[in-house]
Amino acid sequence: MAKITVDIDYITESLKQIGYIISDRIERDNNGKNWQLKFSNSGAIVTIYDTNNRKNSVVNGKCESGEAELLKEIIDGLKCKELQIDEINNKIVDLINSKKEDFYYDFKREWVTDNKKGDLLHDILCLSNNIENAEAYLIIGVADSFEVIGVSDWKKSNELFDWLRTIEFAGDKKPEVEIKKVYYKYKKIDVLVLKKSNNIPFYIDKNYCGVNSFQIYTRVGDTNTPINSQACYAHVEKLWELHFNRKNEE
Numbered sequence: 001m002a003k004i005t006v007d008i009d010y011i012t013e014s015l016k017q018i019g020y021i022i023s024d025r026i027e028r029d030n031n032g033k034n035w036q037l038k039f040s041n042s043g044a045i046v047t048i049y050d051t052n053n054r055k056n057s058v059v060n061g062k063c064e065s066g067e068a069e070l071l072k073e074i075i076d077g078l079k080c081k082e083l084q085i086d087e088i089n090n091k092i093v094d095l096i097n098s099k100k101e102d103f104y105y106d107f108k109r110e111w112v113t114d115n116k117k118g119d120l121l122h123d124i125l126c127l128s129n130n131i132e133n134a135e136a137y138l139i140i141g142v143a144d145s146f147e148v149i150g151v152s153d154w155k156k157s158n159e160l161f162d163w164l165r166t167i168e169f170a171g172d173k174k175p176e177v178e179i180k181k182v183y184y185k186y187k188k189i190d191v192l193v194l195k196k197s198n199n200i201p202f203y204i205d206k207n208y209c210g211v212n213s214f215q216i217y218t219r220v221g222d223t224n225t226p227i228n229s230q231a232c233y234a235h236v237e238k239l240w241e242l243h244f245n246r247k248n249e250e
Contacts, residue, residue, distance in 0.1 A: 006050045008035050011078045014085045018183035019093040044071055054080050070186040089182050092191055099146045101222035104134045107142035118209025125217045126224040128175040128194045129201045131235050133242045140190040150187030155179055168206040173199040198246030201239040
């Protein structure tokens with residue numbers, strides 16, 4: 001069996017990106033080389049062994065419920081380079097830690113059920129049409145109190161794309177979206193990324209589950225335009241100004 005070279009710097013940097021604050025990293029030589037990691041924001045104690053056993057890390061300490069098993073899975077994946085942390089992960093962790101919402105990101109406890117898809121479409125339109133035309137994020141797995149709940153498993157992008165194709169957007173211009181698989185410590189988070197676009201404002205030309213046709217929604221501060229309302233004149237004007245300015249840049 002080929003010897004695995006443990007890249008401890010890669011492992012520790014990746015753990016920082018998903019929200020762990022490492023307070024201690026001790027290198028030891030006790031029946032073989034190993035490292036012990038401790039954290040200031042978790043009671044977990046991780047030991048990583050430098051052996052050819054691909055998945056032999058140990059997680060002890062005062063862990064939260066379910067943390068030991070899931071953190072070990074992450075550590076082993078990092079050790080074997082089977083797991084790579086998305087570059088957006090650290091940014092999402094910082095947004096969650098800010099314990100506030102803003103014009104370009106919103107938190108949801110969970111994905112909506114099928115009979116609430118109008119609410120998801122409303123969120124997508126509001127965030128996509130933010131008046132700064134910034135890349136925006138719908139972060140799934142975080143409660144209104146900013147408690148991180150996580151998701152049981154990451155959502156498949158194809159499910160979202162197939163659903164969006166059923167909606168009649170004006171001019172056939174749809175928001176460009178992507179689902180990112182992100183961690184907050186050991187918990188899985190879904191992030192729906194809404195790309196900035198020169199096609200704003202997005203709106204639909206056929207009513208859909210409470211979302212009205214030819215109605216422009218936006219997001220200002222931490223507040224969406226109500227689903228039964230229209231964005232104010234000044235904000236609609238700003239969106240069209242951004243639209244034409246970006247078109248002229250092409």
